[in-house]
Amino acid sequence: MRALSRVIYALPRAMDADMMREQHLSLAEYLALAHLSEAEDRKLRMSDLAAAVEMSLSGMTRLVTRLEGQGLVRRVKSDRDARGADAVLTEEGFARLEQAWPANLAAVRRHFLDHLKGLDLKKLAAALRNIAT
Numbered sequence: 001m002r003a004l005s006r007v008i009y010a011l012p013r014a015m016d017a018d019m020m021r022e023q024h025l026s027l028a029e030y031l032a033l034a035h036l037s038e039a040e041d042r043k044l045r046m047s048d049l050a051a052a053v054e055m056s057l058s059g060m061t062r063l064v065t066r067l068e069g070q071g072l073v074r075r076v077k078s079d080r081d082a083r084g085a086d087a088v089l090t091e092e093g094f095a096r097l098e099q100a101w102p103a104n105l106a107a108v109r110r111h112f113l114d115h116l117k118g119l120d121l122k123k124l125a126a127a128l129r130n131i132a133t
Contacts, residue, residue, distance in 0.1 A: 011111055011112060012027060014107070014111045015027050015104070015107045015108070015111055016028075018103065018106070018107040018110070018111075019100065019103060019104060019107060022103040023099070023100045023103045023104075025096070025100050027104075028053055028055060028063055029063060029066070029067060030097070030100055030104055031052075031053045032049060032053050032060070032063060032064070032067065032073070032087070033067070033072065033073075033089060033093055033094075033096065033097040033100075034097060035049060035052040035053060036049065036073065036087060036088070036089035036093070037089055037093075037094055037097055039089075041088075042088060042089035042094070043076075043086045043087070043088045043089070044086060044087055045078055045080070045084055045085070045086050045087075046060055046061065046064065046075075046084065046085050046086065046087055047084070049064075049087050064087050067087075067093065070092075070096075071090060071092045071093070072089070072090055072092055072093030072096050073087050073088065073089060073090060073093050074087075074088050074090055075087055075088070076088055
């Protein structure tokens with residue numbers, strides 16, 4: 001359990017440091033772009049995006065404001081609820097995600113997958129999903 005606790009904190013920090021150094025894009029920014037790229041119409045309600053990236057709504061609002069300033073995301077009124085807002089991935093945002101993807105994959109390999117040689121990764125992924133839910 002102690003090792004797991006250290007991994008929970010150390011892995012995101014190490015990956016964030018790699019992404020900032022190599023792409024000038026935080027891990028949270030990358031994850032927001034990735035979740036938007038996978039969403040229908042590349043659009044998610046701000047609260048859903050915050051939950052997907054494991055951030056508070058206020059933290060996600062600040063993050064989306066930064067991404068908007070770079071032209072990677074735009075905010076629109078929600079189709080479902082006029083009080084809510086959706087974040088929409090722009091074409092520039094999708095291109096930026098594609099540019100950053102190799103660095104993220106390399107960080108995942110370096111800090112996680114390379115340490116799991118010989119393990120059944122499908123079983124590990126299923127176990128991690130079960131723990132997360």
